Amino acid sequence: MEEHKEENKYEGLNLPNYNIPEDIQNVVSITTIDRLYNWGRRWSVWPLMFGLACCAIEMIAAQTARYDMARFGMEVMRPTPRQADMMLVSGTVTKKMLPSIIRLYNQMPEPKYVVAMGACASSGGPFKEGYNVVAGIDKFLPVDVYIPGCPPTPQALIAGMMKLQEKIDKQSIKKVRWYEKGKNDSNYVPMPILGPDLIDVRRNAEYKEAAAKKEGAA
Amino acid sequence: MTAPASTQTVDLVARFPDSVTADTRPGFSGFIVKKENLVEVATAIRDEFGFDLLSSVTGVDYLAENMMEVVYHVHRTTGGPGLVFKTQVERVDPVEVPSLYSVWVGADFQEREAWDLLGIKFTGHPDLRRILMWEGFEGHPLRKDYKEGFFEEETKPFKSRWPDGHHNYVEFKNPYRDNLIFPEGFDPDNYTPKNEDDLYFSLERSSMKKAEGDLNTDHIVVNMGPHHPSTHGVLRVAVELNGETITSLKPVMGYLHRNHEKIGERNTYLQIMPYTDRLDYFNSMANNFGYAIAVEKLMNIPVAERAEYIRVIMAELSRIQNHFIFIGMLINDLGSMYTPSLYAFEERELILDIFEAVSGARMMCNYFRFGGVVRDIPADVLQKIKDLVFDRLPAKIDEMERFLNENEVLVGRLKGVHVLNAEEAIRHSVTGPVLRAAGVPYDLRRADPYSVYDRFDFDVAVRHNGDMYDNYLIRFDEMRQSLRILEQALKQIPEGPINSQKPQYQVRVPAGESYGRIESPKGELAYYLVSNGKPNPYRYHVRAPSFINLTAVETMCKGVKIADFVALLAMFDIVMGEVDR
Numbered sequence: 001m002e003e004h005k006e007e008n009k010y011e012g013l014n015l016p017n018y019n020i021p022e023d024i025q026n027v028v029s030i031t032t033i034d035r036l037y038n039w040g041r042r043w044s045v046w047p048l049m050f051g052l053a054c055c056a057i058e059m060i061a062a063q064t065a066r067y068d069m070a071r072f073g074m075e076v077m078r079p080t081p082r083q084a085d086m087m088l089v090s091g092t093v094t095k096k097m098l099p100s101i102i103r104l105y106n107q108m109p110e111p112k113y114v115v116a117m118g119a120c121a122s123s124g125g126p127f128k129e130g131y132n133v134v135a136g137i138d139k140f141l142p143v144d145v146y147i148p149g150c151p152p153t154p155q156a157l158i159a160g161m162m163k164l165q166e167k168i169d170k171q172s173i174k175k176v177r178w179y180e181k182g183k184n185d186s187n188y189v190p191m192p193i194l195g196p197d198l199i200d201v202r203r204n205a206e207y208k209e210a211a212a213k214k215e216g217a218a
Numbered sequence: 219m220t221a222p223a224s225t226q227t228v229d230l231v232a233r234f235p236d237s238v239t240a241d242t243r244p245g246f247s248g249f250i251v252k253k254e255n256l257v258e259v260a261t262a263i264r265d266e267f268g269f270d271l272l273s274s275v276t277g278v279d280y281l282a283e284n285m286m287e288v289v290y291h292v293h294r295t296t297g298g299p300g301l302v303f304k305t306q307v308e309r310v311d312p313v314e315v316p317s318l319y320s321v322w323v324g325a326d327f328q329e330r331e332a333w334d335l336l337g338i339k340f341t342g343h344p345d346l347r348r349i350l351m352w353e354g355f356e357g358h359p360l361r362k363d364y365k366e367g368f369f370e371e372e373t374k375p376f377k378s379r380w381p382d383g384h385h386n387y388v389e390f391k392n393p394y395r396d397n398l399i400f401p402e403g404f405d406p407d408n409y410t411p412k413n414e415d416d417l418y419f420s421l422e423r424s425s426m427k428k429a430e431g432d433l434n435t436d437h438i439v440v441n442m443g444p445h446h447p448s449t450h451g452v453l454r455v456a457v458e459l460n461g462e463t464i465t466s467l468k469p470v471m472g473y474l475h476r477n478h479e480k481i482g483e484r485n486t487y488l489q490i491m492p493y494t495d496r497l498d499y500f501n502s503m504a505n506n507f508g509y510a511i512a513v514e515k516l517m518n519i520p521v522a523e524r525a526e527y528i529r530v531i532m533a534e535l536s537r538i539q540n541h542f543i544f545i546g547m548l549i550n551d552l553g554s555m556y557t558p559s560l561y562a563f564e565e566r567e568l569i570l571d572i573f574e575a576v577s578g579a580r581m582m583c584n585y586f587r588f589g590g591v592v593r594d595i596p597a598d599v600l601q602k603i604k605d606l607v608f609d610r611l612p613a614k615i616d617e618m619e620r621f622l623n624e625n626e627v628l629v630g631r632l633k634g635v636h637v638l639n640a641e642e643a644i645r646h647s648v649t650g651p652v653l654r655a656a657g658v659p660y661d662l663r664r665a666d667p668y669s670v671y672d673r674f675d676f677d678v679a680v681r682h683n684g685d686m687y688d689n690y691l692i693r694f695d696e697m698r699q700s701l702r703i704l705e706q707a708l709k710q711i712p713e714g715p716i717n718s719q720k721p722q723y724q725v726r727v728p729a730g731e732s733y734g735r736i737e738s739p740k741g742e743l744a745y746y747l748v749s750n751g752k753p754n755p756y757r758y759h760v761r762a763p764s765f766i767n768l769t770a771v772e773t774m775c776k777g778v779k780i781a782d783f784v785a786l787l788a789m790f791d792i793v794m795g796e797v798d799r
Contacts, residue, residue, distance in 0.1 A: 049447055053474055053795055054499035054581060056451070064563040079447045096352050097452055097473040100444050120476075126493065128397070129388070129484075130477030131359045131366040132351065135397050151581055193411050196356035197367070197398045204406040210393040211404040 013039045034172045041085070041111070042073075042165040048084035048104065049077035053091025055118040055151040062154035072161055081107040086164070089141075092120035092127050093134040095198040102189050105141055110178035110187060113164060116143045117157060119150040126150065134198070140189055228267050228301055234259055241304060245516075245730020245749070248289075248302030253315055256305050260321045263292060263301065271295050271660075272322035272647050273735070274761040275329055277336040278748055281362040284309045286338055289746065290318070291733055291761075295644055295658055297665035302733070307338075317343035324647025327769045335360040335479070345420050350472035350798060354412035356401055359480055366480070367397040373754045374485050421458045421466040437465060440780075444473040448551050448784045451794030455787075462779050467772055471765075471798050478799040482758040487513055487588070487725050490758065495582040497760060498796040500540045503532040503573070504738040506586035511668055512734025512745035513588050516727050522718045525590035526670045527711040531603065532573070532585065533736070534700040534707070538611060539569040540739035541693040544791045545618065548690065551788045552631050558622065565614055568606060575599045588725055590717030600708075607704045615697050623691070632686040635782055637789055638774055639684050646770035650741025650763055652790060655692045656684040662737035669736075673710070676702045689789045696739075724753055740764050740791050760799055764792040 014020065018030045031039075051059060062069050069075055078084040081104045093101060105114070116137050119125030124135035137143060144167055147160035173179055178187065193199040199207070230238045230249045237255035241248045251259045263269050269292035278287045286309045293300040307313055317340035318325045329340040330349040337358035340346060347353060357364050368388045370376045378386055389395050400406075418439060443454035452473035458466040478497065482490045494509045495502035507529055514521060521529075543566060546559030570580045576595050577583035585591055595603075622628055638648060640656045653660055661678040663671040679695035681688035719725075729751040735744035741763025748757035767790045775783050 050445060052452060053476075054496055057499055057581065060559075061563060061567070064560050064567075066564070066567050092474060092476045094473060094475055096475065097444060100473070104445060124397075126496070127476040127481065129366060129368040129370070130481055131364075131397070131399075132472075132475045132477055133397065135368070139396070153580060193406075193409070194352045195354060195406070195409050195411055196401055196404065199406050199409065201406070207394060207398075207400060207404065207406050211400050211402065213393065 034174075037173060038169050038171060042168045044073045044076075044085075045113070045161070045164065045168075046076045046078050046083060046085045047074055048081055048087045048108065049079045050087065050104065051090050052093065052097065053120065055090035055121070058151045058154055058157060059088060059090045059117065062157045067154040067158060069158065069161065072158070072165070074161060081105075082109065084108055085111065086113040086115060087141075088115050088117055089121040089137045089143075090117045092125065093137050094132045095134055096132060096194065098134055098140065098198065099191055099194065101137070102140060102191055106188055106191075111176065112187065113144045113167075114141045115145045115147065115160060115164060117147045117160070118152055119148065122146045122148065140192070140200070142187070228263075230259070230263070230301075230303070233262065233266070238303075241302075245728060247731070248304060251303050251305050253305045253307055256316050257318065257321065259303070260290070260318050263303070264321055267301070268294050268296070269301055270644050271649075272318070272324040273300060273742060274733070274744060274746060274759070274766075275318070275325050275332060276746055276757075276759040276761075277332045277338045277360075278757045279309070279336055279360065279362045281309070286313045286336070288315050288332065288338060289731075291744070291746070292322075293666075295653075295660045295665075297660070299666060300733070311337070312339045313337060314339045314341050316341055317346075319343050322647065323645045324766060324769055326646075327765060331765075334358070337361060347416055347420065348472075350475040352412075352472070353414070353416055356399070359477065360483075365399075366477075367392050367394070367399045372484070373752070374489060417456055417468060417470065420468055421456060443470075448787070450547070450788070450792055451797075453787075453792065453794060453797065455783075457780065457783070459780060462781070464775050464778055464780060464783055467775050467783075469768055469771055471768075471794075474794045474798040476799070478760065479758055483755060486723075486753045487727055487755060488723060490755070491586065492582065492584040494760075495584055496795055497762065497799060498738065498740060498743070498764065498793045499581060500543060500793060501536045501739055502581060502583045503529075503536040503585060504736065504743065506583065507533050507669075508734055508736040508738065508743045509745050510586040510588060510734075511736060512732050512747050513725070513727065515732040515734050516730055516747055516749055517588060517725065518728075519589050520718050521669070522590040522715050523712050524594075524714040525716045525718075527707050528576075528591050528595055528716065529586065529669055530671065530674075530707050531595075531704060531711070532576070532583075532591075534704050535569050535572060535603070535606075537700045537739040538697050539566040540791075541697050542566055542618075544693055544788075545622070545690070548785065548788045549622070549628065551784050552628065554627075558618075561614075561618060561621075565611065568610070572599060572603055572606070575602070587717055587719075587721070589719035590715070592717075594716045600711075603704075604708055607701060607708060612698075612701060615694060615701075619694055628690075629687065631782075631785060632690055635686045635778070635786070637684055637686055637689055637786065638770055642770065642773060643684075646767075646773065648741070648767050648770050650737075650739070650767065650791075651679075651692050651696060652689060652767060653741070654679055655681045655689040657682040662735060662742060666735070668734075671703075674703045674706045676706075686785060686789060727751070727753075727755075735761070738763060740793065740796070741767055760796075762796040762799060764790065764794075764796040765799070768792060768797060 116122045121137050127133045128135050145160050145164045149156050190201050237252040238249050271293045273291040273293050287306050289304050332338045334348040440457045444452040454470040456468045494505040497505045542562040546562030549558040574580045577585040640658045643653045643656045659678045659680045664678050676699045681692045727749045731748045744761035746759040750756045
């Protein structure tokens with residue numbers, strides 16, 4: 001594929017540079033499995049019906065008549081993670097809420113995507129310094145798209161969704177992490193524990209070391 | 219000064235010469251009650267002086283004076299100014315203050331919050347657990363000697379952010395490279411997290427008496443939330459069920475606790491303004507309003523005439539869109555997924571267009587300033603507002619009513635399902651439409667008029683049955699009254715400056731305290747501020763109506779079916795940003 005086409009927008013199901021006679025264009029398509037597969041997925045990204053804070057209201061607004069996310073196949077909000085493809089982290093992630101979010105993420109079937117909507121989900125935003133705030137969901141979950149704004153307008157959200165579609169277009173069944181052989185669930189994130197503060201169990205050794213160092217200094 | 223007015227109506231010192239003294243610190247008002255006599259004095263305040271509504275309970279940590287103060291604001295539901303009384307205790311753990319739960323049940327959650335965030339132990343409170351943080355969390359964050367993981371400096375603006383032109387990452391100052399604090403020598407491998415036994419024990423496990431030969435049945439505990447489509451955000455409710463009937467229930471919150479107050483105490487006065495937007499994120503204009511009033515009271519400055527009208531217009535528009543969404547969401551919860559809320563959001567978008575035109579943002583308007591507003595309304599936007607108010611909105615409210623009011627399913631689900639009666643509502647400090655639907659005409663725009671509300675001719679919407687259908691109808695009544703106010707405000711709005719002060723980033727605020735309250739669409743929204751004359755508030759507390767209204771949810775929902783519980787919760791129109799702050 002030429003370079004400008006890489007950057008260029010989605011071109012439909014057919015592979016470029018194949019001339020299909022006009023009279024059978026309705027019934028014949030020349031494409032690859034990847035392309036067919038991605039074509040199906042990009043138009044049916046079902047978000048998890050999951051609102052955290054202010055951004056959730058703009059997420060609802062994006063679903064309503066004026067912005068109408070249904071145009072992108074994203075109107076089917078699923079309250080259960082078992083049926084969702086995409087988790088829209090719409091709002092401030094607090095330490096108290098985090099274990100629930102991780103659990104929801106682990107319950108989602110693959111392929112799954114995470115979109116960090118707004119400043120809070122991306123980095124902690126205006127509340128970053130707070131004692132109960134996680135400075136960005138990307139400390140725990142692999143984020144695919146970040147949408148800036150506080151809150152992002154519905155237009156910005158839709159732009160972010162289109163970015164996600166572009167990302168889906170570029171994926172290949174051969175390479176995506178969830179079809180790799182010999183690995184058990186590479187996407188699994190261990191549950192953090194609510195202790196005296198939030199304990200990310202993957203970093204236990206580090207915590208122990210830092211706590212010991214602090215003791216030595218004091 | 220408006221502040222000392224509250225003390226003039228009631229002379230507590232004459233009534234209790236031994237246990238009450240007047241608060242004579244400059245800028246402060248009210249009375250200081252000895253801790254030993256607190257319950258006795260509070261009972262007298264309620265019964266003899268008629269202050270039946272406990273508005274707010276909060277604590278202030280005076281670290282330098284080695285003193286903790288608990289501040290109570292009480293009001294009469296018949297209207298008029300409130301009364302402030304305080305009790306002071308030495309700041310030595312355990313800090314113990316008698317609980318006023320027995321006098322006003324509305325103290326329940328607020329005392330738990332003060333325990334959670336300030337470590338004030340209320341003796342005699344029936345269920346003193348942490349409320350916003352989780353059980354097992356280390357420390358009481360709102361104490362002045364508590365420093366967060368990402369602590370930089372005592373107050374903003376931080377000087378350390380750009381030393382010698384280089385930026386500093388706050389992450390590098392923390393040994394864990396994260397927003398974390400652990401006690402010394404903490405060993406995460408051998409840590410067993412506290413399970414939630416306390417919560418489940420607090421549910422009243424009713425013992426089931428079984429007669430001989432009965433089926434072996436048991437109550438089950440169901441957790442709803444924090445991820446649940448009907449809890450309006452991240453509220454969690456632990457429910458004990460007997461079949462489908464709720465026998466006991468406890469709300470669990472704090473899943474959106476974003477430390478509004480702690481961050482607020484480090485910000486300058488103006489820097490707090492955009493944070494207030496994010497409290498009740500449907501009504502940023504109303505939140506701004508309350509906060510501006512609280513600071514203006516402290517600064518003792520007037521508000522520009524035109525700005526007062528602009529404020530009223532924005533606040534009432536905000537109320538209308540809030541109630542529209544309430545109706546849409548309520549019907550969502552009743553099972554009619556999405557269609558009614560599409561109608562609601564259509565009107566909301568038009569109102570948000572106006573907000574965007576005047577403030578630059580759809581939701582987070584950050585529009586008010588001390589002494590006025592930040593920008594004038596352009597003429598074309600004013601025309602747009604007029605078109606909406608005189609033309610479109612009345613018709614749309616009628617249309618909505620025509621669609622819904624007689625709907626059989628809606629009437630069947632709502633009519634006759636009891637929410638609260640007046641007495642219960644007042645006892646639990648419930649304010650806003652829920653209180654008015656129970657027959658108490660308590661609306662701050664009338665009861666204790668602020669801004670220019672005393673110039674408008676409007677009725678306080680009241681309904682008398684206190685069932686869900688009344689709670690639903692009263693929102694339509696309120697929208698109509700808001701339209702009446704808007705019509706008058708749009709006709710009367712004068713020309714002139716929009717701010718009585720020069721635009722400034724840093725305001726000078728004299729030492730003292732103030733309590734600014736407004737009638738937000740959800741209830742009585744109030745801000746309690748303590749200033750020590752520095753650029754940052756010493757104590758900043760939000761009396762959030764959604765949070766305090768939830769106190770009644772337990773009483774309200776006992777004995778109802780779990781399907782009704784979802785709708786009952788919707789009645790309070792809670793917003794988690796405000797509940798958890």
